[in-house]
Amino acid sequence: MRSRIVMLGGPGAGKGTQAKRMSEAYGLPHISTGDIFRANLRQGTPLGLEAKKYMDAGGLVPDEVTCQIVADRVVQSDCANGYILDGFPRSLPQAQVFQQLLVSRGEKVDLAINVDVTDAEIVTRLSARRSCPKCGAIYNLQFSPPTKEGVCNVDAEALIQRQDDQEETIRERLRVYHETTEPIIAYYEKQGILKTVGGTNSTPDAVFVKIEAILSAAETVR
Numbered sequence: 368m369r370s371r372i373v374m375l376g377g378p379g380a381g382k383g384t385q386a387k388r389m390s391e392a393y394g395l396p397h398i399s400t401g402d403i404f405r406a407n408l409r410q411g412t413p414l415g416l417e418a419k420k421y422m423d424a425g426g427l428v429p430d431e432v433t434c435q436i437v438a439d440r441v442v443q444s445d446c447a448n449g450y451i452l453d454g455f456p457r458s459l460p461q462a463q464v465f466q467q468l469l470v471s472r473g474e475k476v477d478l479a480i481n482v483d484v485t486d487a488e489i490v491t492r493l494s495a496r497r498s499c500p501k502c503g504a505i506y507n508l509q510f511s512p513p514t515k516e517g518v519c520n521v522d523a524e525a526l527i528q529r530q531d532d533q534e535e536t537i538r539e540r541l542r543v544y545h546e547t548t549e550p551i552i553a554y555y556e557k558q559g560i561l562k563t564v565g566g567t568n569s570t571p572d573a574v575f576v577k578i579e580a581i582l583s584a585a586e587t588v589r
Contacts, residue, residue: 376482425539
């Protein structure tokens with residue numbers, strides 16, 4: 368069965384973590400626009416530099432840039448049996464354009480999973496994130512700290528706090544999320560494919576158990 372899954376939730380809600388676990392458990396490619404943007408940024412591509420302007424300010428990368436990335440990605444051979452989208456769509460227009468793209472191919476989104484976490488917890492979580500400027504590895508001082516404090520496990524580089532993980536930027540990201548991205552939840556709910564899992568005060572393991580139950584009940588992934 369082809370399974371196209373969209374992960375929803377505020378910044379730092381844990382949808383990326385859950386998407387990776389789902390990818391490993393069910394053999395579907397995990398497609399993260401954030402990872403793609405950061406890879407392009409590290410490589411100094413024009414796309415990376417364009418995306419950086421918006422990411423650093425806590426805003427959204429323009430639809431035309433994002434949709435082009437995703438459109439190119441989901442036609443690759445490893446997506447033939449489905450995929451898990453993480454960080455896309457981020458606006459109602461993106462969701463509508465993506466649906467039109469799928470319909471034109473005789474396809475559809477099978478399931479949208481919303482990881483629901485309060486704003487207060489999101490601020491706490493993201494403020495605890497640290498990253499390696501050399502290899503790009505990401506840690507969380509709450510859930511997945513480095514083995515040695517302040518140092519990357521991979522290359523012993525000193526960890527940094529990215530600008531988009533600082534509190535002022537996080538609050539701006541949340542404002543943008545509620546205004547621009549949150550309407551997608553209602554969009555998929557009207558289609559009858561939305562499932563919500565509570566993520567506040569929950570460990571990643573506990574959230575994944577809830578997601579596994581949803582997938583089992585929906586019989587979406589085989």
